Amino acid sequence: MSVFIIRRLMQSVLVVWIMSLLVFVGVNIVGDPVDMLVNPEADQAEIERFIKDLGLDRPLHEQYWYFLLNALKGDLGNSFIFNQPALKLIVQRIPATFELAIVALLMAIIVGIPLGVYAGLKPDGKISKTIMATSILGFSLPTFWVGMMMIMVFAVMLGWSPSYGRGETASLFGIEFSFLTWNGLRHLFLPALNLSLFKMSLVIRLARAGTREVVHQDYIKFARAKGLSQNRIIFVHLMKNIMIPVVTVLGLEFGGLIAFSVVTETVFSWPGMGKLIIDALNNLDRPVVVAYLMIIVVIFVVINLVVDVLYSILDPRVRLQDLKG
Amino acid sequence: MSDVPTLAVENLETHFFTKAGVAKAVDGVSFSVGRGEIMGLVGESGSGKSVTGFSILGLVDPPGRVVGGKVLFNGEDLIGASEQRMQKLRGNKIAMIFQDPMMTLNPVLRIDTQMIETVLAHEKVSKETARQRSRDTLAQVGIPSPEERMRAYPHQFSGGMRQRVAIAIALLNKPDLIVADEPTTALDVTIQGQILYEAQKLCRETGTALIWITHDLAVVAGLADKISVMYAGRLAEQGTIDDVLDHPVHPYTIGLLGSVPGHNTRGQRLYQIPGMTPSLLSLPDGCAFKERCEFSDAACALRQEITEPVPGRAVRCCHPQIEAAR
Numbered sequence A: 001m002s003v004f005i006i007r008r009l010m011q012s013v014l015v016v017w018i019m020s021l022l023v024f025v026g027v028n029i030v031g032d033p034v035d036m037l038v039n040p041e042a043d044q045a046e047i048e049r050f051i052k053d054l055g056l057d058r059p060l061h062e063q064y065w066y067f068l069l070n071a072l073k074g075d076l077g078n079s080f081i082f083n084q085p086a087l088k089l090i091v092q093r094i095p096a097t098f099e100l101a102i103v104a105l106l107m108a109i110i111v112g113i114p115l116g117v118y119a120g121l122k123p124d125g126k127i128s129k130t131i132m133a134t135s136i137l138g139f140s141l142p143t144f145w146v147g148m149m150m151i152m153v154f155a156v157m158l159g160w161s162p163s164y165g166r167g168e169t170a171s172l173f174g175i176e177f178s179f180l181t182w183n184g185l186r187h188l189f190l191p192a193l194n195l196s197l198f199k200m201s202l203v204i205r206l207a208r209a210g211t212r213e214v215v216h217q218d219y220i221k222f223a224r225a226k227g228l229s230q231n232r233i234i235f236v237h238l239m240k241n242i243m244i245p246v247v248t249v250l251g252l253e254f255g256g257l258i259a260f261s262v263v264t265e266t267v268f269s270w271p272g273m274g275k276l277i278i279d280a281l282n283n284l285d286r287p288v289v290v291a292y293l294m295i296i297v298v299i300f301v302v303i304n305l306v307v308d309v310l311y312s313i314l315d316p317r318v319r320l321q322d323l324k325g
Numbered sequence B: 001m002s003d004v005p006t007l008a009v010e011n012l013e014t015h016f017f018t019k020a021g022v023a024k025a026v027d028g029v030s031f032s033v034g035r036g037e038i039m040g041l042v043g044e045s046g047s048g049k050s051v052t053g054f055s056i057l058g059l060v061d062p063p064g065r066v067v068g069g070k071v072l073f074n075g076e077d078l079i080g081a082s083e084q085r086m087q088k089l090r091g092n093k094i095a096m097i098f099q100d101p102m103m104t105l106n107p108v109l110r111i112d113t114q115m116i117e118t119v120l121a122h123e124k125v126s127k128e129t130a131r132q133r134s135r136d137t138l139a140q141v142g143i144p145s146p147e148e149r150m151r152a153y154p155h156q157f158s159g160g161m162r163q164r165v166a167i168a169i170a171l172l173n174k175p176d177l178i179v180a181d182e183p184t185t186a187l188d189v190t191i192q193g194q195i196l197y198e199a200q201k202l203c204r205e206t207g208t209a210l211i212w213i214t215h216d217l218a219v220v221a222g223l224a225d226k227i228s229v230m231y232a233g234r235l236a237e238q239g240t241i242d243d244v245l246d247h248p249v250h251p252y253t254i255g256l257l258g259s260v261p262g263h264n265t266r267g268q269r270l271y272q273i274p275g276m277t278p279s280l281l282s283l284p285d286g287c288a289f290k291e292r293c294e295f296s297d298a299a300c301a302l303r304q305e306i307t308e309p310v311p312g313r314a315v316r317c318c319h320p321q322i323e324a325a326r
């Protein structure tokens, strides 16, 4: 167990380092922030001083070296726009994004698993066919469009819920969260639902496929031969087996949820990391972009590790040593 | 009371409605097993032995369906019984041991969980009592240090051990009837002997009726009181174990017994029944065995009824080899 985790951590460091290289070089190719940042009336000397201040006059490998040295000290540079540490800017926004993503994930599980299992148990029923057809919509409709429709219908026409922002927050462990207040919850509901639709469809499909496979296994028939109740068979014998692929896939998709919250956050003006990165990209605010990408990489790496550990807990046949790193 | 057999199957018909046609997996099978009695159910692969077992428990899955006949359990017809009623009986009064030991235990649940739930599904006892009973039953089927092994998962057991766990689960609630589908095929000879001994003891002591499905005539010979031979979904021959094994009457049974290696056949070429098992989708009206039978003639093309050519013997053949039985 610990050997596995140590090996995985070392591999993770390697992954993060390679990504830092790619990100740093990539961002430098995309565009020149100087045009955006410098006052158009500034003269050549002023521009050059500006470039020198930012360290943009030095060769790329040298810039990268300084970036790396500072990064190891936890300093990913200052935002060109806000003139604040980029890392701090992003970390401030993390709770909002995580809150949104976690609530979306919970929604996907709570709605998706019962629907998927039902559709798997009665594959030919009318209700099952409706569920599956709807899940195709969830897959194929673009998130931003659905988000705008939700705002139009539920916020503008029906006036049921607010259409932007986090609403009131309350503090837990010194971090502000929306789900702790009624007003915040109302703000949270629509964007979380919007973000979860795609994953919900995914969970429905996974749960259905898993159920259809598992119900035909001999051990389910044997459970029936033991005279167990329908509930015991579904909620223990079947559920425990289908949760293995569902948890694995969803765990890996959690990173995607955070990355894709960019769209939802923009549509609902949710003040999370996604909104920040869009603004940073528009302004070619390099340090913020780099810091954001690095944090996303770290999140993905951590999620992968957590999923492997979860997987080995759920499936007794798998031990961590057996998983390839 | 005592004249009602534990199980009486009458004219059971279980068909599979597949795209290619209707497969008559069980086609008019009748037999009965009384208290403490052991019946061997033999026949080659695909002859409908397992489907017969599933039909008794009401566990035939679509596209299969029991289309006719009766399954009288202590006089109560289980065909058409409510699912609720069946749930009460299964695992409690009627238990089944499945054919494939590798697939019958749930891979993500511990052995103790899978045993205790079987007790608790039918009896209001404490979890501790259920656990103790599970442990004792595991010991009974020869699992060493059961207390400790109970906490393992199925994949930590060998195939033979898993089969013994499945057997233990069937024994847990001391059922009136056990349908055992080739339960000892995966076991080595000593363990097999132990299981057979335990099964026999259980039947004698508690009056459990036992249906033992197998390919292995030697096992049946030492264990069963009577035997039913199936061929292509139909009953070929039925009688007490000694009668049938010593003096088979149906040409198929004769062939089957002839193809078992024995002490005196060493060095000789084993007898082999010529031809192949017919497809269940296109069974002839007449005898299903006629293509492979040396005695067949025009009469065999007609529908065969069950007759009693010698007392106490049921045979579905118009040319019973009675001389052989004398």
Ligand SMILES: Nc1ncnc2c1ncn2[C@@H]1O[C@H](COP(=O)(O)OP(=O)(O)OP(=O)(O)O)[C@@H](O)[C@H]1O
Residues within 6 Å of the ligand: B016, B018, B023, B025, B043, B044, B045, B046, B047, B048, B049, B050, B051, B052, B062, B063, B064, B099, B280
């Ligand atoms: N799910 C199914 N769909 C279609 N046909 C089936 C199905 N299950 C069983 N059958 C038919 O029933 C027949 C009898 O099957 P069964 O499993 O009872 O044979 P068996 O005598 O137990 O053979 P074996 O000794 O190999 O276990 C098969 O030949 C097959 O044609």
Ligand SMILES: [Mg+2]
Residues within 6 Å of the ligand: B049, B050, B051, B099, B181
């Ligand atoms: Mg079988």
